[in-house]
Every structure is written in C-alpha cells, then in structure tokens.
Amino acid sequence: MNKVGIVSFGSYIPRYRIKIEEIAKVWDEDPIEIKAQSQINSKSVPGPDEDVATMAVESARNAISRWKGKEKDLGAIYVGSESHPYVVKPTATIVAAALDVEKSLTAADLEFACKAGTAGMQMCFGLVKSKMISLGLAIGADSSQGRPRDPLEYTVGAGSAAFLIGSENIIAELEGTYSVTTDMPDFWRREGAVYPSHGVRFTGQPAYFKHTIDSSKGLMEELGTKTSDYQHVIFHQPNAKFPQAVARMLGFSKEQVELGLICKQMGNAYSASSILGFANVLNHANPGDQILLTSYGSGAGSDSFSFTITEAIDNIRPYKYDTQYYLNQCEYIEYGKYVRFKGILR
Amino acid sequence: MEPPKIWREKRGKYLAMGVECSDCMIKQFPFTEKCSACGSENVKEYKLATTGKVLHFSTVTQTTDEMMGSTPYLIAIIELDDGIKVTGQIVDCNLNEAKEGMDVRMVFRVLARNGSEGLIRYGYKFAPI
Numbered sequence A: 001m002n003k004v005g006i007v008s009f010g011s012y013i014p015r016y017r018i019k020i021e022e023i024a025k026v027w028d029e030d031p032i033e034i035k036a037q038s039q040i041n042s043k044s045v046p047g048p049d050e051d052v053a054t055m056a057v058e059s060a061r062n063a064i065s066r067w068k069g070k071e072k073d074l075g076a077i078y079v080g081s082e083s084h085p086y087v088v089k090p091t092a093t094i095v096a097a098a099l100d101v102e103k104s105l106t107a108a109d110l111e112f113a114c115k116a117g118t119a120g121m122q123m124c125f126g127l128v129k130s131k132m133i134s135l136g137l138a139i140g141a142d143s144s145q146g147r148p149r150d151p152l153e154y155t156v157g158a159g160s161a162a163f164l165i166g167s168e169n170i171i172a173e174l175e176g177t178y179s180v181t182t183d184m185p186d187f188w189r190r191e192g193a194v195y196p197s198h199g200v201r202f203t204g205q206p207a208y209f210k211h212t213i214d215s216s217k218g219l220m221e222e223l224g225t226k227t228s229d230y231q232h233v234i235f236h237q238p239n240a241k242f243p244q245a246v247a248r249m250l251g252f253s254k255e256q257v258e259l260g261l262i263c264k265q266m267g268n269a270y271s272a273s274s275i276l277g278f279a280n281v282l283n284h285a286n287p288g289d290q291i292l293l294t295s296y297g298s299g300a301g302s303d304s305f306s307f308t309i310t311e312a313i314d315n316i317r318p319y320k321y322d323t324q325y326y327l328n329q330c331e332y333i334e335y336g337k338y339v340r341f342k343g344i345l346r
Numbered sequence B: 001m002e003p004p005k006i007w008r009e010k011r012g013k014y015l016a017m018g019v020e021c022s023d024c025m026i027k028q029f030p031f032t033e034k035c036s037a038c039g040s041e042n043v044k045e046y047k048l049a050t051t052g053k054v055l056h057f058s059t060v061t062q063t064t065d066e067m068m069g070s071t072p073y074l075i076a077i078i079e080l081d082d083g084i085k086v087t088g089q090i091v092d093c094n095l096n097e098a099k100e101g102m103d104v105r106m107v108f109r110v111l112a113r114n115g116s117e118g119l120i121r122y123g124y125k126f127a128p129i
C-alpha cells in the first residue's frame, strides 16, 4: 500500500487579543466565573485588514516556506471555514494565486461549522492515496463571529492552520481516518445572518461529547489501537473544559491532551481550532510518537485521524514562525478597539 | 477600482512580482512590459525579496474614501534585501512603535474593501520582524 501523510504544516494566529476581563467589564459580568466555566483567558482578534483569506494565505505560506518540496506540484486546495470573506467567490482561488500555483489544480471552499478544515484534509488524503494528485493543501481558517453579550463572545477567536498532504517525505504518516455524521440542531447561522445561534446547553452532551467520543472510539477500534498508544491527543476546543473532559471520558491523561490545548490563550478559532492544536503538537512531537486528532463540527460530525511522526519531521523544524511564535506575539486591546476591528460599528 | 485592473495587478500585489530586463539586467517594480532604463521588451518576471528595512515612514490621516476607515495608519518606503525600494503599509505595529531602520517582512492583507458588497482587494503589507 502506498503511504500518505502530512509533509508540511503552517500556523497563523492574529496578533491582537482581548482578555475575558475586558469583555466582562462591558456587560457587568463576573470574569472569574466566566473564566472558571471556559478556562479561556483571552481570545485572538484579527486586525481590521485581516480575514479568512489573509489568514489562510499566511498559514499556507508558512507550510511551504519551511518545506523543501515544489509547491507547483499542488493538485488541490481546500479551505474550510464558516467565515469565508465572500459567499460567492472562493477563498481557495485567492490562496492559489497568493502561493503562485495557479492554474492546473482543483480547489473549493468547504463549510462544516468547526470541522471543515479536517474535511479538507480527508479529501486530500483520498486524492493523494488514490494517486489522482501528488500533493494537496488543506486549510482550516476562521474569523469567528460571536454576538455581543452572547456567551460565545468570550470564547470565539481567529486563526488558521494549513497542511500539505503527500506521499513523499512524510512527517506524520496517516494510519487511518474515521468519521461520524448526524443531523444535529446544536449551532447554526442562516444565510445573511451576521451571528450564529446555538442551543446553549444542548451543544454539550448529545453534540460535542457524543460525536467526539464515537468518532475517536470508532477509529481506535478500527485500527486496534488503545489510548496508551498515543503520546498526544487533540480535540476540538470550544473552551478548555470540553476537550479535557472528553479526554477523561475516553481514558486519556492530562499529559496526553496538554500540548494540543491552545485555546486558553487564543479562544476557539472554529475550523482552525483542533488543527492549530495539532500544529502545535507537530512542532514538538518526537519521531515515533503516535497522535490522535478528532475535530468536531456542529450540525454535526467529527473526523478522527491517527498519525505516526516520522524522522523526516526534523527536516522542517525548527521554524521561526511556528504556532508558539504567534501565541507569544500578542497585543491586548480594549473592547472599543475590538468593536472597531470586528466591524461591529456600522 | 474596476475588476480588470484588480485582475491585472494581481501578481504585483499578491506576489510582489516585479520585472527584470534581460538586456540591461535592471530590476524594477511594479511590472512593466518595457524596460524603463533601456526600452527593451525582453523582460521577465522577477520576485522581490520579502524582507527589508524601513527607510522612511509617515502616518496617514487623510486618504481616499475606501481607506478612511483604516486611518490613521503607517505608510513606509522599504528598502528590500535585494536593494529595490517599495512603498507599503506597516501593520501589526502601533503608530509610536515604528522606527527608521526597523526590519520588516511582507505579509498578506486586505488592501481595501469596496463597501460591503463590492470586491475585496488583497496584497502585500509589511510587519515588524
């Protein structure tokens, strides 16, 4: 069987952050209580001249510039997001042009709430494995919307992660992928609506937990792996509590989940959330490590992946503009500036 | 800005693609069909260096309607590592943080949005390293 896996990856998180205290001040709410609920301290905010296309391009350029292959070999680009800058006019074509890889390739924008990035990864794995293309690019990027005063306002951040998927010089070899998909009314945004709506408490048990657990278990059963086989495990991070709770329920330790848990500093970057955690793990994991990644997207579904890190990972590390670089590079802004940057003033 | 012009300028704005004359070897930006030094049409694309230094900068407070929402912002003349000088906006940098001689790198940003229904123009800007 021909091998398939990740050959390079890149991250991007905007520089601006807003602290939970700063938002709570505006609504006279108790920041200590809110932080206890989400375990998120601050969330990332895109600058006024940033959107999903710019963040997707930055993460993709990081994936390409740390890597020694030829980007002209790209046969597919998929950008998963729920905040594409246009409803009609793809983000993926902007990415193709900004990488100078126009024009003999296929491309599309994807939407599946917070798991459209991993959906793109699965599509690339399939195309590469079946030899329809030799190299694919899957990106998950979001500039998340949260209605002012909604609980989401405290947690929804922004960022992007990009993965080059191929069959040569693999840094993280794919052992298998497994998905669960059901129709679930937990979170939605109608055409033309600015902000998403959600089923508040309904978003937890039957939605996030059920899908994440069933998908992770399904993959491990299929592969015959057990929780102790994995050095690192990454789940979708709508807050820091959910992924830690789901890890506990599945039998993973705190240590296994820790490295991928980056939402404490940047919030939930929707389509980029679990895969930015995964990118952070890839920056630190050792050859031979096994990694489990499970995304979750409302509506609803989960995609699980099992990877083994190869020796080739040290060919693309260290790299200056890695996930940690963007986490470290941050400037805290006040609510007024946040309102301006998000375009809430009209 | 009309769609054909946006489309024509794409490689210059997205990729900082200039031109190199194959006769007199001079490199220029933006792209031209004809070398401005020797008049030769024997030119090819040349990708500018993506890092450089700030030579001069100033703060823009008055500008075109589509950019007024972004003011005040920093505009600078950057000397790229290949010696070519370009003008560009400095981002991820507070107005009081900009310095002459500051090292910068190209980043991909929104240049302007034509209202809420028109086209979004993208291209390079510069961020501190």
Ligand SMILES: [Zn+2]
Pocket: B021, B022, B023, B024, B025, B026, B035, B036, B037, B038, B039, B040
């Ligand atoms: Zn010439």
